[in-house]
Amino acid sequence: MKHENEIATEILDAAFKIHRSIGPGLLESAYKECLFYELKKTSLWVQKEVALPLVYEEVKLDCGYRADLLVENSVIVELKSVEALTDLHLAQTLTYLRLANCKLGLLINFNSQYLKDGIKRIINGKI
DSSP states (O other), rough: OOOOHHHHHHHHHHHHHHHHHSSOOSHHHHHHHHHHHHHHHHSOOOEEEEEEEEEETEEEEEEEEEEEETTTTTTTEEEEEESOHHHHHHHHHHHHHHHOSSSSEEEEEESSSSGGGGEEEEEEEEO
């Protein structure tokens, strides 16, 4: 199994390829489908719209939340197409990391003129 950093590099390479090709301004769902397609072409195992159960004491919600992409069962990818990323987007990604028991998350805003400005790497609750 690949290390999270290697996986993240492949994810970001695919994201940059997509952004160069179709640019900003589309809906999040379009970027999700394109990134899912690109990652499926690699040797990475990727899941889309992964249900993340929420357990609170004796209450269990089987599908409390859905992560956009889960790659190799170790990296959460949360995609946005918004004017700017906010603390709420970061909190959402941190919650997904906790619920999925993952160490690394990538929050990617495709609605950035330069994709590098729309990427947040989140590790163990640290941005």
